Amino acid sequence: MDKKNYRIIDLVWRFLLDDLSAEEREELRVWREGSEEREAFFQRVCRGESLPDRRKVFRELNALEAYKKFRNKTRGSWINTVWRYAAILTIPLLAGVMWMWFHEDKQAEPRVVVSADTPPRAKVEDKVILVLSDGKKVGMTHIARDSVRLGTATVMGQEGRLVYDSAGVGADTAEFTRLEMNKVITATGGFYSLVLSDGSRVWLNSESELEFPVLFGQGERVVRLAGEAFFEVSKDASRPFIVETDGMRTRVLGTSFNIKSYADEPCVRTTLFTGKVHVVSSADTTREVVLLPGQQADWDTQGRQFSVTKANLEHARAWKDGLFVFHKENIEMVMRQIERWYGVKFVYQLEHRERYTLNGYFNKDESLQSILDIFTFTVGLEFKIDGNVVYIKNKMEQP
Amino acid sequence: MNPEEERTFMKQLHEKHPGAFRELFMNFYNALVYFAMGYVKEKEQAEDIVQELFMQIWESKTKYVSYTSFKTFLYTSVRNACINLLKHKEVEEKYMQYVRERETETGEAEDLRVMEEEIYRLLLHAIGELPPRCREVFEQVLLGKKNEEIAENLKISALTVKKQRNIGTQILKKKLGKLYEIAIVFIP
Structure with missing residues (x-):
């Protein structure tokens, strides 16, 4: 294919995103007028004509399975080669060769993109830190460019996420005597997403910690969470996925759900988006609730009981899309979220703060000041920022 | 890449x-x-x-x-x-x-088929990386749906559709930035 066609691909793509300058629009127009086939192509793509069909076909395809099949075949040819050489050698040597072969393969396999850079060490200002099984800490926010390999994980520097790859390492099905655990910690204002070795995706909100095995074993897939995370769990009926939080276990087979379990919140909240989850108290396993999509379970950490209510799904996952969404939310709950993102502390100089409820819809990249301005405007609160402390009072209340 | x-x-x-x-x-x-x-x-x-x-x-x-x-x-x-x-x-x-x-x-007809495939390949890949709600909105955008239609189909407000569209466009533009650099290199 002619290389200048890549320019056309780029123009068409950006046309779809409505991101062309006047000159580029003209450039595309001239190209389109070059032939009827070009125009037909352009119209086809803009209408997304083949998209539904493509989706349907793609759903039936499994590239990872195809790759495994490919690996089995190519691995087979390696084994044959090894045997051919080994046959000439004596038995002890053969054992040695096999041992080396397995070891070498395990080491070398999952490398996807190798960077010459060594990962930077954790710094205080890092908003996301990865703790390896040996306790070594790696700061993630400074891996700006390229992908970096850390054990079996690839840090996708540019996309700001971490991918654990298991397909090469004999997959998750291998039995391990001890699971190698990693931990991702997000600080105030941090946000991170990762793909676990079973393909499950996790988005981690600010001031949160997720501990997980680098490779899952044959049994249950267990991770530990403190703080808030959104999960999209890959289906695997034989290996339930379990999220352990303070006082609670959430058990699923393959679904998407959000868990909010901050130490400074009065309850642990599990919100279900799709599929089915079981939520169990860790202390008393007879206390269990089963959630349906659109429901949320609150585990009252003090009163030690569950309450199930209807959830507002859009609000529950807004954080993940970089938004703050509050709807008739108590002021303290709102301010706790703001504290976690902007790294400030609120000091209340208010009477009856339980009476204040706030509404709002903000982008997380807005400044703290502009969000507070809106609260001042809508509910008459006055904020005074003093370093990391924000004082709240009501204009109307006399000091 | x-x-x-x-x-x-x-x-x-x-x-x-x-x-x-x-x-x-x-x-x-x-x-x-x-x-x-x-x-x-x-x-x-x-x-x-x-x-x-x-x-x-x-x-x-x-x-x-x-x-x-x-x-x-x-x-x-x-x-x-x-x-x-x-x-x-x-x-x-x-x-x-x-x-x-x-x-x-x-x-050229063959080139166009390949180009179509490439556009969809890149697009579907990029969309797969979007947050779920954003992805849902964007899939409808690609089918040529209007904001109001999308809002109705997904049972969300038109404002949310707009917001999600903006977020998605920002993310996709960033990805596109890379593609753009490559394209520039090839212009004779």
């Missing part, structure tokens, strides 16, 4: 690094199977053709000049394999007719 990643990928592919082949499957398998299905219709045959091609790449010593020429090679090989398969099959006359038509497509 940015130019640096492309070079690394090609280097590892030449060195027969399993990781590079995994990338190859994850990035191209679906798109190539779909492309093949435009010729051979049956999914199983299309899958065999792509699997066979990747095996050939694994076994061959060919070094590809660049990532783009490698991509072109992939599509051309799949097309040729499909046409060969159709030729060798005991086929009905109308099928032969179809094959002949495909064979005599002008160079």
Whole structure:
């Protein structure tokens, strides 16, 4: 294919995103007028004509399975080669060769993109830190460019996420005597997403910690969470996925759900988006609730009981899309979220703060000041920022 | 992939690094199977053709000049394999007719098919990376739906649709930035 066609691909793509300058629009127009086939192509793509069909076909395809099949075949040819050489050698040597072969393969396999850079060490200002099984800490926010390999994980520097790859390492099905655990910690204002070795995706909100095995074993897939995370769990009926939080276990087979379990919140909240989850108290396993999509379970950490209510799904996952969404939310709950993102502390100089409820819809990249301005405007609160402390009072209340 | 990643990928592919082949499957398998299905219709045959091609790449010593020429090679090989398969099959006359038509497509018509495939491949890949709500909105955008229609279909407010569209566009633009750099390089 002619290389200048890549320019056309780029123009068409950006046309779809409505991101062309006047000159580029003209450039595309001239190209389109070059032939009827070009125009037909352009119209086809803009209408997304083949998209539904493509989706349907793609759903039936499994590239990872195809790759495994490919690996089995190519691995087979390696084994044959090894045997051919080994046959000439004596038995002890053969054992040695096999041992080396397995070891070498395990080491070398999952490398996807190798960077010459060594990962930077954790710094205080890092908003996301990865703790390896040996306790070594790696700061993630400074891996700006390229992908970096850390054990079996690839840090996708540019996309700001971490991918654990298991397909090469004999997959998750291998039995391990001890699971190698990693931990991702997000600080105030941090946000991170990762793909676990079973393909499950996790988005981690600010001031949160997720501990997980680098490779899952044959049994249950267990991770530990403190703080808030959104999960999209890959289906695997034989290996339930379990999220352990303070006082609670959430058990699923393959679904998407959000868990909010901050130490400074009065309850642990599990919100279900799709599929089915079981939520169990860790202390008393007879206390269990089963959630349906659109429901949320609150585990009252003090009163030690569950309450199930209807959830507002859009609000529950807004954080993940970089938004703050509050709807008739108590002021303290709102301010706790703001504290976690902007790294400030609120000091209340208010009477009856339980009476204040706030509404709002903000982008997380807005400044703290502009969000507070809106609260001042809508509910008459006055904020005074003093370093990391924000004082709240009501204009109307006399000091 | 940015130019640096492309070079690394090609280097590892030449060195027969399993990781590079995994990338190859994850990035191209679906798109190539779909492309093949435009010729051979049956999914199983299309899958065999792509699997066979990747095996050939694994076994061959060919070094590809660049990532783009490698991509072109992939599509051309799949097309040729499909046409060969159709030729060798005991086929009905109308099928032969179809094959002949495909064979005599002008160079550009074939390019356009490849370009279409590439656009969808990149687009679906990028969209797959979006947050779920954003992804839902964007899939509808690509079907040419208006904001109001999307709001109704997804049972969300028009404002939310707008917001999600903006977020998605920002993310996709960032990805596009990379593609754009590559495109610039090739302009003679």
